[in-house]
Every structure is written in C-alpha cells, then in structure tokens.
Amino acid sequence: MSEGEDEITGWFARQSKLTAADFPIGIGDDMAQIQLGKDTSVLVTIDMLLDGVHFDLEKATVRQVGYKAMAVSLSDCAAMATVPIAAVVSVALPKGFGEKELKQLHTGITDAGDKYDCALVGGDITSWGDSKPLAISVAMLSRAAGNEPVKRSGAKVGDNICVTGSLGGAVRRKHLEFEPRVKEAIKIARMVTLNSMIDISDGLSSDLNRICRASRVGAVINSEKIPISDEAQKSENPPSSALNDGEDFELLFTLSQAECEELLQKWDGAIPITQIGEINDTKKMRIKMPDGVIKDLEVKGYDHLKGGCEL
Amino acid sequence: MSEGEDEITGWFARQSKLTAADFPIGIGDDMAQIQLGKDTSVLVTIDMLLDGVHFDLEKATVRQVGYKAMAVSLSDCAAMATVPIAAVVSVALPKGFGEKELKQLHTGITDAGDKYDCALVGGDITSWGDSKPLAISVAMLSRAAGNEPVKRSGAKVGDNICVTGSLGGAVRRKHLEFEPRVKEAIKIARMVTLNSMIDISDGLSSDLNRICRASRVGAVINSEKIPISDEAQKSENPPSSALNDGEDFELLFTLSQAECEELLQKWDGAIPITQIGEINDTKKMRIKMPDGVIKDLEVKGYDHLKGGCEL
Numbered sequence: 103m104s105e106g107e108d109e110i111t112g113w114f115a116r117q118s119k120l121t122a123a124d125f126p127i128g129i130g131d132d133m134a135q136i137q138l139g140k141d142t143s144v145l146v147t148i149d150m151l152l153d154g155v156h157f158d159l160e161k162a163t164v165r166q167v168g169y170k171a172m173a174v175s176l177s178d179c180a181a182m183a184t185v186p187i188a189a190v191v192s193v194a195l196p197k198g199f200g201e202k203e204l205k206q207l208h209t210g211i212t213d214a215g216d217k218y219d220c221a222l223v224g225g226d227i228t229s230w231g232d233s234k235p236l237a238i239s240v241a242m243l244s245r246a247a248g249n250e251p252v253k254r255s256g257a258k259v260g261d262n263i264c265v266t267g268s269l270g271g272a273v274r275r276k277h278l279e280f281e282p283r284v285k286e287a288i289k290i291a292r293m294v295t296l297n298s299m300i301d302i303s304d305g306l307s308s309d310l311n312r313i314c315r316a317s318r319v320g321a322v323i324n325s326e327k328i329p330i331s332d333e334a335q336k337s338e339n340p341p342s343s344a345l346n347d348g349e350d351f352e353l354l355f356t357l358s359q360a361e362c363e364e365l366l367q368k369w370d371g372a373i374p375i376t377q378i379g380e381i382n383d384t385k386k387m388r389i390k391m392p393d394g395v396i397k398d399l400e401v402k403g404y405d406h407l408k409g410g411c412e413l
Numbered sequence: 414m415s416e417g418e419d420e421i422t423g424w425f426a427r428q429s430k431l432t433a434a435d436f437p438i439g440i441g442d443d444m445a446q447i448q449l450g451k452d453t454s455v456l457v458t459i460d461m462l463l464d465g466v467h468f469d470l471e472k473a474t475v476r477q478v479g480y481k482a483m484a485v486s487l488s489d490c491a492a493m494a495t496v497p498i499a500a501v502v503s504v505a506l507p508k509g510f511g512e513k514e515l516k517q518l519h520t521g522i523t524d525a526g527d528k529y530d531c532a533l534v535g536g537d538i539t540s541w542g543d544s545k546p547l548a549i550s551v552a553m554l555s556r557a558a559g560n561e562p563v564k565r566s567g568a569k570v571g572d573n574i575c576v577t578g579s580l581g582g583a584v585r586r587k588h589l590e591f592e593p594r595v596k597e598a599i600k601i602a603r604m605v606t607l608n609s610m611i612d613i614s615d616g617l618s619s620d621l622n623r624i625c626r627a628s629r630v631g632a633v634i635n636s637e638k639i640p641i642s643d644e645a646q647k648s649e650n651p652p653s654s655a656l657n658d659g660e661d662f663e664l665l666f667t668l669s670q671a672e673c674e675e676l677l678q679k680w681d682g683a684i685p686i687t688q689i690g691e692i693n694d695t696k697k698m699r700i701k702m703p704d705g706v707i708k709d710l711e712v713k714g715y716d717h718l719k720g721g722c723e724l
Contacts, residue, residue: 138453148536155542226461237505
C-alpha cells in the first residue's frame with residue numbers, strides 16, 4: 103500500500119468528529135480520553151498481537167504471549183502517565199489450542215495485569231480453522247494519575263529529550279518479558295511537568311518522529327548519549343539497533359531544561375533516565391554523530407503496514 | 414477441547430479477584446462494569462470477528478465487515494440496556510489489503526457507530542503475511558441509561574420470557590446488516606423493570622441457557638409462540654432454525670408477568686416484542702410442542718470453541 107501506519111491513522115483522525123469536551127484526547131495518541139462527568143474521565147487503548155508479527159510461537163511460550171499482550175497495553179497507559187484499571191481480551195485460537203493453552207494464556211495475562219493492579223474483566227474466545235494463527239487483542243482502560251495525561255503533542259522548542267532504560271535488541275528476548283514503565287511514568291509525572299511522552303514501541307527514530315509531528319517541532323539527538331542495551335551492543339551496528347529496532351517499550355519524553363535538570367538530580371529509580379537530545383523549531387529530526395557532524399535522522403523503525411523489522 | 418466457551422468463561426470468572434465495589438459486573442455478562450467514582454461507572458466489552466467464522470469475505474463486503482464488527486458490540490450495549498459511548502478497533506489485515514479496503518472498513522465502522530452516537534476514538538492496524546485472514550476486534554464503552562445495567566443473572570421464577578423481532582436464518586443475510594437493538598433496549602428498560610437480558614448471538618437455545626445458568630433457574634418455551642423469521646420459514650425446519658441458528662442479535666429478556674403485560678400493552682415500537690415462555694424453578698430448559706407435549710430443550714446454538722453453525 104502507498105500509505106504507512108501514521109498516514110492512515112492521520113486520515114482516520116481527520117474523519118472523526120470528536121468534540122474536545124467529550125473526548126479531550128482523540129485518535130492518534132497512545133490512548134484516547136473520554137470525559138464521563140465533570141471530574142471523571144477514562145482513557146482507552148486497543149492493540150492486537152499476531153503470531154508471526156509480534157511474536158513467534160516457535161520461540162515464545164503461550165504464557166509469554168499473554169504477558170506481552172497485556173504489557174503492550176500497560177505500556178500505553180505508561181506512555182500517558184496514567185493508572186491502568188482494567189482490561190478486556192479477545193483471542194482467536196489456532197486449531198489444537200485447548201483448555202491447557204487458554205489457561206497458560208490466562209496466566210500470562212494475569213501475571214502482567216496483577217503487577218499493576220489491572221484487572222481482567224471480560225473477554226471473547228473463538229477457535230478458527232486449520233492453519234489460522236493465534237491472534238490476541240487487548241483493550242485497556244486507565245485513569246489520570248492526578249496530573250493531566252501526557253500527550254505526544256505537547257513538546258516545546260527548547261525541551262530536553264529523555265529516555266528510560268536502554269535501547270535496541272529487544273526483539274531477541276526483551277520484547278516478550280519487558281516491564282512496562284507504568285510506575286516510572288507516574289513517578290516522573292508527579293516529580294516534574296512533562297510536555298510530551300510516548301512509549302518506544304516501533305523504535306526511537308519512529309517514535310520520536312511521532313512526537314515531533316504531533317508537536318510540529320524538530321529534534322536533534324546526540325548519538326553518543328543514546329543508552330545502548332547490552333543486546334544491541336552485540337549487534338553489527340549498535341547505534342542503529344538502538345535507534346531502530348523497536349519493541350523496547352521504554353519511555354521517551356520531553357520537558358523543559360530546568361525540569362529535566364531537577365528530574366535527573368532527584369531521580370532515585372532503579373531504571374536510569376538519560377537525556378539524549380533537544381527539541382528545536384526545525385521540524386526535522388537530526389542526529390549529532392561522534393565526529394560532531396549533524397546528519398538527518400532517518401525514520402527506520404517498524405511500520406505495521408509497511409513492515410520493516412523482523413522478529 | 415473438552416470444555417466449551419461457557420465452561421472456560423466460568424473458569425476465568427472463578428480465577429478473578431474482582432471486588433464488587435470496583436467492578437459491580439465482572440466476567441461472564443455481556444459487558445463488565447467498572448466503578449470510576451461514587452456516581453460514575455463505565456461498561457466495557459470486546460469481541461473479535463474472524464474471516465471464515467463470523468463473516469466470509471467471499472460473500473461479504475469489507476464495509477459490511479466493519480459494520481458487523483461495530484454492530485456486534487453495540488448489541489452487547491443493548492443487551493445490558495446501556496448507552497454506547499465510544500469504540501476502539503484493532504485490525505489484522507490480509508496481504509493485499511491497502512488504503513482502499515481500510516477506508517471501506519472505516520465506512521462500515523462509522524456507519525454503525527454514528528447511528529448510535531458511538532464514536533471511534535482509536536485503533537491499531539497491522540498487516541500480516543501471506544494467507545493470513547482478516548481479523549477485527551472492537552472494544553466498546555457504554556454508560557448506564559439511568560436504570561441499572563440489566564444483567565443475565567437476575568431472572569426470577571415466574572418471570573415471563575420475551576424476545577424482540579423474529580428469529581432464525583440470520584446467517585443468510587441479516588448477520589451482516591442487523592440493527593442492534595440499542596434504542597429498543599433503552600426504551601423497554603425505561604418503561605418497565607427488566608430482571609434479566611441478553612442479546613441472541615449464538616441462538617435462542619444457547620442464550621436462554623446462559624440466562625438460566627446465570628440466574629440458577631429453569632425455563633419453558635412455547636414453541637408456537639416463537640417468532641420465526643421469513644428466512645427461517647424457508648428452511649427445512651423453521652422452529653429449529655429459530656431456536657438454534659444464532660446471529661439474530663435480537664433481545665431476549667425476562668420480567669414479571671405484570672410488567673410484561675404492561676409492556677406489551679404500551680409498546681409502540683416498530684420492532685415487535687413477543688412473550689414466548691416462562692421462567693420456573695426446575696433449572697432445566699423445556700419446550701412445549703404444538704401437540705402439548707413438553708420436551709427438554711437442547712442447547713444447539715453456536716459454541717465458539719466447539720464450533721456448530723456454519724456461515
């Protein structure tokens with residue numbers, strides 16, 4: 103197809119007639135926000151994970167698939183610094199999947215959910231025919247954590263850009279076992295004012311591009327500051343791996359320089375936070391190489407419509 | 414597998430540690446209810462529709478698939494007499510599906526949603542490889558319509574059993590074009606007190622069985638009173654078609670005899686309501702045949718784990 107995931111999402115967003123009063127956050131962020139009463143709103147997200155795309159049942163256990171399906175949605179809650187409440191799960195079972203596999207899936211789902219007080223409240227199970235693969239879709243609800251949910255679109259010129267943890271190589275193992283940064287996101291959002299945030303699902307280059315486009319700003323990343331994971335260090339091109347592999351499910355966020363300094367000084371969490379660049383008014387993404395040369399930063403992360411990375 | 418859909422759903426429900434204060438309605442009804450504040454709650458449901466199971470792309474248009482995916486969830490909102498608010502949709506696209514098909518799917522989704530003021534607020538799109546079929550999962554939120562949401566578990570001995578519309582043969586055409594009974598459900602629930610309700614998705618015999626099991630009651634149906642659709646009349650065994658075909662997406666509800674009389678007397682909706690039987694304390698489902706003989710009513714509707722009906 104000619105258009106990628108972000109383009110078609112943009113098209114969907116332009117078709118929608120959501121009012122800001124009823125839907126303060128609409129299509130195109132990690133979650134949508136629905137106003138239910140004067141002081142009560144709820145956020146919602148949905149994701150579908152597919153065998154052969156988001157996991158490979160020849161390498162992953164069924165329990166890991168259940169865990170990942172929940173963790174991906176929990177990571178969306180984290181991306182907005184919101185508190186997970188409940189999830190509903192629908193699954194399409196391949197032939198031969200029975201009670202045993204369903205209970206393993208359930209264990210993975212509740213292992214992930216229980217850790218973040220996110221209840222499984224409903225679901226839908228269907229078996230389909232021969233040679234049809236496992237598909238699992240999770241919809242999750244969350245609520246604001248006191249602060250306003252942090253959107254992608256609030257990055258300001260002059261903001262510092264930060265990430266949690268380390269990046270790259272997650273497709274080897276971490277993508278099945280990652281800890282969604284729910285607690286870190288809420289803790290950070292309570293310590294300082296975040297201007298924008300996203301979780302790194304498709305790769306730093308792709309997800310930073312989403313922040314820049316939504317916020318109508320540009321960015322420059324310092325390649326030497328990117329925290330490269332041990333797994334990525336083993337790859338042929340560690341910086342490229344950290345920039346583009348995706349499935350890190352770390353937080354990528356921007357905040358004023360002063361807030362950033364305060365955060366880095368006070369931060370006592372086990373997961374490191376690294377300042378990796380700045381937001382500017384160029385509307386372009388650039389990267390400062392170790393030799394000081396500044397190059398255009400290409401968006402090479404995973405596009406779920408065009409493909410890109412491999413499991 | 415040894416267990417069917419209802420058995421495994423029961424197992425999931427028994428594993429859950431939901432508190433009634435936070436989750437007034439948990440696993441096992443058409444929607445779960447989440448208490449968000451003293452006076453605010455939200456209901457949520459999820460369903461996944463699969464090519465070859467819930468639709469057949471050789472017979473259905475992509476627009477119809479989008480419409481049905483939303484209408485199925487809208488019917489869940491109707492089943493509890495709640496007001497749809499918003500939906501999120503995830504889709505797995507077969508190879509060759511592009512912009513054109515996505516926009517057709519979107520048209521179907523919004524055609525169904527717009528009619529019931531149910532906004533599309535987010536989604537997730539993934540393309541998967543060769544020979545992988547279209548899958549679409551819709552999660553929908555709703556709110557109480559003034560009255561308490563109507564559960565499956567409230568049927569009382571002595572209740573009359575009613576259905577909207579007519580039953581059977583929906584797999585031929587209606588299952589792609591049905592009108593979810595959202596407006597009827599809310600109108601009925603405002604006129605009288607409903608003790609239990611469900612939408613007929615898997616067949617009258619299956620869904621009445623769900624009400625009976627959840628409410629720990631029995632039922633007797635008068636076969637001559639079942640409203641048989643024109644499509645079912647064309648079938649080899651019209652009464653069996655009306656009892657077991659499924660995909661009718663009509664409402665099945667129970668209420669006291671006095672409330673039922675009041676409803677039937679005052680009802681001025683375009684969709685007929687028919688009283689077809691009574692709830693009793695036998696814990697068995699029986700059917701009164703035209704010759705006056707009362708037989709056990711077998712549950713022959715569609716089981717999404719065991720299969721049953723064909724599209």
